[in-house]
Amino acid sequence: MAGLREGSTASSNWPAPPYLLERSTAAPPRRPVGGADYPRSQQEFDDWFPDDAACIEYLAQLRWPNGFVCPACGDDRSWHTGTLSRICVACGRRTSATSGTIFHRSHAPISTWFAAIWFVTAGRNGVSARDLQRAVGLGSYETAWAWLQKLRRAMVDPEPGQLVGTVELDETPVGSQGGTAGPRAAVLVAVERLGKHRLGHLRLELAERAHHAGRLLDFAQRTVVPDATIRLHADAPGARRVAADLGRWFAGTLHHRVSREHLPYYLDEYAFRFDRRTSTGRGLLFYELLRRAVATDPHPLAQLVRRHTP
Numbered sequence: 001m002a003g004l005r006e007g008s009t010a011s012s013n014w015p016a017p018p019y020l021l022e023r024s025t026a027a028p029p030r031r032p033v034g035g036a037d038y039p040r041s042q043q044e045f046d047d048w049f050p051d052d053a054a055c056i057e058y059l060a061q062l063r064w065p066n067g068f069v070c071p072a073c074g075d076d077r078s079w080h081t082g083t084l085s086r087i088c089v090a091c092g093r094r095t096s097a098t099s100g101t102i103f104h105r106s107h108a109p110i111s112t113w114f115a116a117i118w119f120v121t122a123g124r125n126g127v128s129a130r131d132l133q134r135a136v137g138l139g140s141y142e143t144a145w146a147w148l149q150k151l152r153r154a155m156v157d158p159e160p161g162q163l164v165g166t167v168e169l170d171e172t173p174v175g176s177q178g179g180t181a182g183p184r185a186a187v188l189v190a191v192e193r194l195g196k197h198r199l200g201h202l203r204l205e206l207a208e209r210a211h212h213a214g215r216l217l218d219f220a221q222r223t224v225v226p227d228a229t230i231r232l233h234a235d236a237p238g239a240r241r242v243a244a245d246l247g248r249w250f251a252g253t254l255h256h257r258v259s260r261e262h263l264p265y266y267l268d269e270y271a272f273r274f275d276r277r278t279s280t281g282r283g284l285l286f287y288e289l290l291r292r293a294v295a296t297d298p299h300p301l302a303q304l305v306r307r308h309t310p
Helices: 042-048 052-063 110-122 129-136 141-154 215-223 237-252 263-275 282-293
Strands: 021-023 077-080 086-088 166-174 185-193 199-206 229-232
Touching: 042 282, 052 110, 052 282, 110 129, 110 141, 110 282, 129 141, 141 263, 141 282, 166 215, 166 237, 185 215, 185 237, 185 263, 199 215, 199 237, 199 263, 237 263
Parallel strands: 166 229
Antiparallel strands: 021 077, 077 086, 166 185, 185 199
């Protein structure tokens, strides 16, 4: 078969398979290790990802950690091609590490995407579309905005779980949206209280029912286990602190320019960063966001600008 070759010539830390015909081998999940599973510094990042081929191989490892599985028929046997794609032995479907992910059909080099994700996860408070455009040399503000929106979709936890223990609840206004003096949106806040000065996981949600007296309790029923201890308003200093920090984040990083339609995804980004605020290295956030990116649908531009549906 033309174009097929043994293994891969990509320069990466992922070794090429020893045989032309590859079978997956299951391995138990383990905690990712810096220097082995993800780069710990800018120097390691540059060394690991010198070209697109190295980036593609890394994505393949994240997407199929236990070996390739065909998305069409589920078979685990594949041929490697000269373009770093895989062809399923059973059904013949050609699949790449980027197909069906947020990188699907992107015209930009995958190495530019890697640089963008490294930049986005480096900043403690996130970045604006203008900052991203300048940092990685994107052609337009609109492209940078679309990339950030795609990455925010990847930040959504598919299985968030409910908060436990002592949970503080509050709500806070954010906006004004679009840089105008229009009405502000109400955001519901739920955060675990782990100790006198320690907070745990965070959940944020845009209030869909304006001026509804019981919306905090409805929010708690969706996000908190039934036997948790609930603290509200005056007895919730942690939730109030989160609300204040959220307001500063919107003002400082986003300059309030957020439409209500896209606000839920900005809340997802804030929660993603908050839950990982104690991480000792940017590389782990980079790894986690990439891992989620290869499990997230493409979200074409037409879908990104459409109204958000809860």
